[in-house]
Amino acid sequence: MPDAPLPSAALARPQGLTPAWVVCAKECRESLRDRRVLLNALVLGPLLTPLLFLLLMRLVVGRELEKAEKPLPVVLVGAEYAPEFVAALEQQGLAPRPAVPDPEAAVRAQQIDLALRIGPRFGADFQAGRPAQVELIFDSTRQEVRGEVDRLESMIQGFSTRTGALRLLARGIAPSVAAPVLVAARDQATPQARGAALLGIVPYFLILTSLLGGMWLAIDSTAGERERQSLEPLLVNPVSRAQVLLGKMLATALFSLSSLVLGLLAFLAVGRLMPSDEPGLALTIGPRFLVQVLPVMLPLVLLIAIAQIWIASFARSFREAQTYLGLAQLVPLIPSVLMMVVPMHARLWMAAVPFFGQQVAILGLLRGEPASLAAVALGGGVTVLAAALVFGLTLRLYRSERVAIST
């Protein structure tokens, strides 16, 4: 039986979770010394998506505003047949361009965006009270001219309605007779919800930021540790593999969380830079949103951390792990794409699907809806359970000799 007393230094026994924290602290310290990690996890990751978003919004919103106020250039063919009609359109912002000999060919060749042709019989038909025909020549597959076509159509429609009303009045008939049903649109969307339509991509951005934040550390502390042959000496220490794994998971989650918080702050800053015509944006991504979104994301950050460690543990080298994780990053995209293709109402069961549930919940918060405690609790519970399951799988992997042996 034990015959040799232990020397003094070895008498101290690891207590509780201390070894896990020691592992965690070492992984964090090591990562903080790597400029690549800092840049990726704490600068590029959190800043990239909000900046991309800002750029996108400026582009979309700014372009629409610009277009609505700018004169609408239209190639006019046969303007001489309807001078009054053209003058009325010009008052609404139409900017006539000189006629071209073959407008159809010019549109097809994309030399001009759209043309309006007025026939020689326009004057006679108009005078006689018969429908006078004009032709709109455009290419509907060109997305960028859709707005112009719609604007021109509504200008012509407006002229037509006004002229029709005047004609009825001239014949002693109330114009309302010609409008048996009147639609009054009462849009119930809150200003936030209107903003949320544009903010729909934010949940994925937040998940992506969390993924990027911990990814480097997850790889470095697993596949990287195997690659540089430091796993074997580490596992010879009198520390259970569960503790080692827990430490690595905590470190990954800490980086992921830091990245997420920085990303949220960046979104907060971006919200203030948004075009002022979108009141929803500045309102929804505020300090309150930050406080509400963290309990939703926290369990997911844990799941992301352990899932990344699990996947990276199959790899023998850093590069191999990067390939695996690059592919795995597409998985959280699936619910986003699904929601875009098949719009669905938020239901409680959705909360129970990790990644999906969080995206639905964050969308709700962005729309200014009060957070549902049941959904947050259910989503958090299921996600933590999933994280525990993946932890178990990873632990099994780490207990096998295959992973422990470097060569």
Add this chain to the structure above:
Amino acid sequence: MIEVQDLWKSFGATRAVAGVSFAARDGQITGLLGPNGAGKTTTLRMLYTLMQPDRGHVRVDGFDAATAPMEVRRRLGVLPDARGLYKRLTARENIEYFARLHGMDAARARARCTALLESLEMQALGERRTEGFSQGERVKTAIARALVHEPRNVVLDEPANGLDVMATRSLRDVLRRLRGEGHCVLMSTHIMQEVAALCDRVVIIAHGRVVADGTPDALREQAQQQNLEEAFMKIITGAALEGTA
């Protein structure tokens, strides 16, 4: 004291270790000698609890590796075959990390590390990041890391691999001092000069089995050779013939 009793280990159809038994005593340097692929590293890995033997027992200071792996690990200082360091950490941080994993608090780990750096004559390395260390400096750091908890038993897998003359000499000094302090030192090697210069006992392994076990002098006598290398060759070839017979 390390006792290995009838260890067996196979990887698929390959039998790596087939019934290895030996003992390494306190105050002695025991050499585990054998050609590449003889099963030395696998034997040591089972010894320091990284692998489970298919059969047989490992006992360290009386504790069984199968039933009390943590006790065994506390009593072992190991320089494994894989001896990677964390290159963005300094030598001191590498060593203190393992001290903390052995349950020392920060102050104690620091003091113990300082003492080790001094006794291994590597104070100049302490605050340098290990990235860019020479092979000798890396092995020294890894040995310091293995000794940080003052283990009674020290296991080294091919410690002299890749070391230059200077580093080899300083390694020998370290091992001799450990022996002088009463530690049980077990090292695997295939370098004959190491055995001749250091080992009190030699265990020769070939094809996963122990083919000779004794002092260097006894081995020379057994093989009737003056030169240890010749003795080694004769014993190994004899075992190979026996194996095929």
